[in-house]
Amino acid sequence: MLGLAKQEAPSSKCYFTNNTLPAYIDGKQPPTKKKPFSTVLAQPFSHSTTLILPSELYELIKHELDGDVGTLRYSRVNMSLGEIISGDFFNHYVKIGNVLMLSEGRHGVDHVFSLCEGVLRLELDKATYERAGLVGSAIPDGGRKHVKTRYGKPPPCRRSQTTLEMLMERAAIELNLRLPSMVHGKKGFERIVWACKNVLNHSLTWLFYDLRAADGSVGPYLFQPPSSYCAQCSASGPISKHYPLQRTVQPECLRMSRVAVPQFPTTLKEDDVLETTELLEWLGLVTIDSPRVRIDDNIDPYLSRYALPGFDSPGEEDSTAVARELVRLRWHGFIPPKFITQLFVLLKKAAGEEWFVMNVGGFKGEVYTILKTGIQTSTWECC
Numbered sequence: 001m002l003g004l005a006k007q008e009a010p011s012s013k014c015y016f017t018n019n020t021l022p023a024y025i026d027g028k029q030p031p032t033k034k035k036p037f038s039t040v041l042a043q044p045f046s047h048s049t050t051l052i053l054p055s056e057l058y059e060l061i062k063h064e065l066d067g068d069v070g071t072l073r074y075s076r077v078n079m080s081l082g083e084i085i086s087g088d089f090f091n092h093y094v095k096i097g098n099v100l101m102l103s104e105g106r107h108g109v110d111h112v113f114s115l116c117e118g119v120l121r122l123e124l125d126k127a128t129y130e131r132a133g134l135v136g137s138a139i140p141d142g143g144r145k146h147v148k149t150r151y152g153k154p155p156p157c158r159r160s161q162t163t164l165e166m167l168m169e170r171a172a173i174e175l176n177l178r179l180p181s182m183v184h185g186k187k188g189f190e191r192i193v194w195a196c197k198n199v200l201n202h203s204l205t206w207l208f209y210d211l212r213a214a215d216g217s218v219g220p221y222l223f224q225p226p227s228s229y230c231a232q233c234s235a236s237g238p239i240s241k242h243y244p245l246q247r248t249v250q251p252e253c254l255r256m257s258r259v260a261v262p263q264f265p266t267t268l269k270e271d272d273v274l275e276t277t278e279l280l281e282w283l284g285l286v287t288i289d290s291p292r293v294r295i296d297d298n299i300d301p302y303l304s305r306y307a308l309p310g311f312d313s314p315g316e317e318d319s320t321a322v323a324r325e326l327v328r329l330r331w332h333g334f335i336p337p338k339f340i341t342q343l344f345v346l347l348k349k350a351a352g353e354e355w356f357v358m359n360v361g362g363f364k365g366e367v368y369t370i371l372k373t374g375i376q377t378s379t380w381e382c383c
Helices: 037-041 055-065 087-096 128-133 163-167 185-197 229-230 273-287 337-351
Strands: 015-022 046-054 072-079 099-103 110-114 119-125 170-176 204-210 246-247 252-261 322-335 355-362 369-374 374-381
Touching: 037 337, 037 369, 046 055, 046 273, 046 337, 055 322, 055 337, 072 322, 119 128, 128 163, 128 170, 204 322, 246 322, 273 322, 273 355, 273 369, 337 355, 337 369
Parallel strands: none
Antiparallel strands: 015 374, 046 322, 046 355, 072 204, 072 246, 099 110, 099 204, 110 119, 119 170, 252 322, 355 369, 369 374
16 A cells, blocks of 8 residues: 555465256265366465364264374475385386375475476575486476576577576476386486486475275374274384384364354355355455454454454344354364375265365465355465
């Protein structure tokens, strides 16, 4: 408003979609191309999941949430890239199995490595990218204007170089390690081994999640299995020699009383920007347990002029807002899409015509919010 905000970074965007859920969803094989399931799968690495639901619904699923469905298990392990693409670890977890791995580092600043569906992604700065000798692509900087590149005047263009490659500051390399050619002895794979041995040879801290585990844990080698399962797993698995540190996360529960809940519309129109924005704002305030959404909030309008979606004031007698007790559940850790999908399917089956909200934040700053009302789902994707 005063012209003091910096315009260096591009403005964030929020995409809204409204869909109808099918009458039945198979928990073992949920949809993958229909929203909101495609939104969940599009964000493989998440660090927090917040669930808002009425207390009556929470009491129905409390027993399931106390079990494997609501318990998040993952692991931290120190490894180098060379150890991932060699030996039994490479054959067991990458070639045959299916794991999620994310290295330490800040996106856009440090070197960040990730492994998802057998694809190894390396985000490097320009100097390291040139030393590694692997083929990649430039990472767009968001289209900032009037900002000089860090490397000054670009060098003379070679025939194989584009303008974007000359001016890039960071590059991304994606390697599909499940291809038949990705084996030792092949020329392309030996180039990767050379880069991991001579350039990318530092030990890093990784977050590890085994997607094959039926209970959502980090895999049969990282927890003590029940006695009936001991015959199928071994304590000397490929990752055990790296001494992984297992993490078990239970949700943080917060009960919020006398929350003013508006009457949700039957269908939200995708082109109604005002209505969808006001509803997203209310969901955000409930997520942070703001006093502005209490039914008896009487703050001075000089300090806050917030009103519920479609109403003049949360405290008016003619307001159709209803005071309800809500429950907020929050998980912090290394959260894969599989865990979030299991939560959504469980809630959808128990909710019936009731509503609930899921808010998920990713490591790159991307966030999506899913609101389920009746058979309708509204999805906001912010990036």
